[in-house]
Amino acid sequence: MAHEFLLKNVRPLEGDTVDVLVVDAIIEKIGKDITPPGSKGTVLEGGHRILIPGFVDAHAHLDKTLWGLPWHRNQAGPLLIDKIENERRVRREMKLSSEKQAVHQIRQSIRMGTTHIRTHVDVDTEIGLKNLEGVLTAREKFRDYMTIQIVAFPQSGMLVRPGTVELLEEAIKAGADLIGGIDPSTIDRDPVRHLKTIFEIAGRHGIGVDIHIHEPGALGAFSIELVAERTKALGLQGKVNISHAFCLGMIDDAYLNQLIDLLLENKISIMTHAPMHRPLFPPIKRLREAGVVLCSGSDNIRDTWAPYGNADMLERAMFLSWRSAFHRDEDLEMALDITTFGGARAMGTKNYGLEVGCRADFVLLQGETRADAIVSRAPRKCVIKNGQVVATDGECLI
Numbered sequence: 001m002a003h004e005f006l007l008k009n010v011r012p013l014e015g016d017t018v019d020v021l022v023v024d025a026i027i028e029k030i031g032k033d034i035t036p037p038g039s040k041g042t043v044l045e046g047g048h049r050i051l052i053p054g055f056v057d058a059h060a061h062l063d064k065t066l067w068g069l070p071w072h073r074n075q076a077g078p079l080l081i082d083k084i085e086n087e088r089r090v091r092r093e094m095k096l097s098s099e100k101q102a103v104h105q106i107r108q109s110i111r112m113g114t115t116h117i118r119t120h121v122d123v124d125t126e127i128g129l130k131n132l133e134g135v136l137t138a139r140e141k142f143r144d145y146m147t148i149q150i151v152a153f154p155q156s157g158m159l160v161r162p163g164t165v166e167l168l169e170e171a172i173k174a175g176a177d178l179i180g181g182i183d184p185s186t187i188d189r190d191p192v193r194h195l196k197t198i199f200e201i202a203g204r205h206g207i208g209v210d211i212h213i214h215e216p217g218a219l220g221a222f223s224i225e226l227v228a229e230r231t232k233a234l235g236l237q238g239k240v241n242i243s244h245a246f247c248l249g250m251i252d253d254a255y256l257n258q259l260i261d262l263l264l265e266n267k268i269s270i271m272t273h274a275p276m277h278r279p280l281f282p283p284i285k286r287l288r289e290a291g292v293v294l295c296s297g298s299d300n301i302r303d304t305w306a307p308y309g310n311a312d313m314l315e316r317a318m319f320l321s322w323r324s325a326f327h328r329d330e331d332l333e334m335a336l337d338i339t340t341f342g343g344a345r346a347m348g349t350k351n352y353g354l355e356v357g358c359r360a361d362f363v364l365l366q367g368e369t370r371a372d373a374i375v376s377r378a379p380r381k382c383v384i385k386n387g388q389v390v391a392t393d394g395e396c397l398i
């Protein structure tokens with residue numbers, strides 16, 4: 001028998017108050033005064049709160065977090081390589097379980113109203129597939145409560161560590177959904193070969209690509225040109241995301257326009273989390289107005305890299321707004337859109353949203369308006385995943 005769930009008196013995206021009827025985890029009807037389901041169904045009073053689709057954390061590292069453990073005193077050096085080596089040492093000494101750590105973060109994300117996560121998972125010649133196996137087990141445990149995409153990520157470089165390419169292939173066969181990459185010039189020092197290798201893996205397995213590009217200015221911009229070229233050559237339009245892309249905030253207008261054209265032509269999305277450690281980052285409003293798909297994510301959460309983060313994508317919407325100096329409500333609403341619809345588009349999520357036929361993945365926000373909710377960041381009143389309540393008043397029920 002079909003399971004019916006009626007959400008009474010909610011305001012979708014702060015619009016007029018309506019009821020939402022969910023049948024077998026799909027939105028069946030939206031309207032005024034919908035009759036409550038029979039005795040087997042569930043009715044939840046929304047109290048005229050704002051209803052939005054579940055948050056999408058489109059860039060996480062579930063295998064890195066130290067969430068749920070005693071406070072870690074961070075003593076990592078300033079360089080990227082210092083942080084990579086420090087992480088390797090600390091994880092070895094602490095004998096961490098990536099499964100347990102992923103579970104801690106997933107539960108935290110549920111509390112905060114996230115229903116979809118894309119996580120990068122380290123694959124290298126020392127870790128092998130151990131982190132991936134832990135995150136795959138955590139994903140399976142939470143399959144009804146969180147949608148998780150996994151990117152096989154060569155954090156320590158690929159070409160500079162022989163054997164990594166083969167491990168990445170194995171990671172895809174073992175269940176990773178996408179292939180990752182990182183700074184093809186500065187880490188692997190051979191951008192053409194780096195990108196050729198990861199795009200060939202993507203082409204062979206018919207999967208998408210999500211690449212970290214931290215490289216600055218013209219160097220990063222050149223990497224983006226090469227990513228666009230590979231995307232076109234392999235027909236992967238709509239399946240490629242570039243994470244960070246700080247360079248988009250560092251080049252002149254004419255060059256930025258050229259790159260925007262390439263991103264649009266090849267349907268490449270951009271992930272920015274409004275970084276604390278970079279004075280320049282992608283110009284959110286400019287890219288959105290041009291039609292580029294933008295998404296956001298938590299990135300590192302309380303790990304050996306940095307102590308910050310709490311998996312709250314509502315707070316991330318504030319960071320996007322804060323760092324972009326947004327003050328108009330419509331701009332804050334755009335930031336919220338990036339952390340919801342933008343993420344869903346970047347992840348290729350089907351049936352996402354608040355229309356009839358969409359999957360019932362919702363958050364009930366506290367606040368008068370969306371902008372108010374972003375700046376107030378009150379505990380989430382209710383989080384619903386696959387038509388079932390998974391968190392109330394900021395507490396995870398799973």
Ligand SMILES: [Zn+2]
Nearest residue numbers: 061120212299
């Ligand atoms: Zn990352």
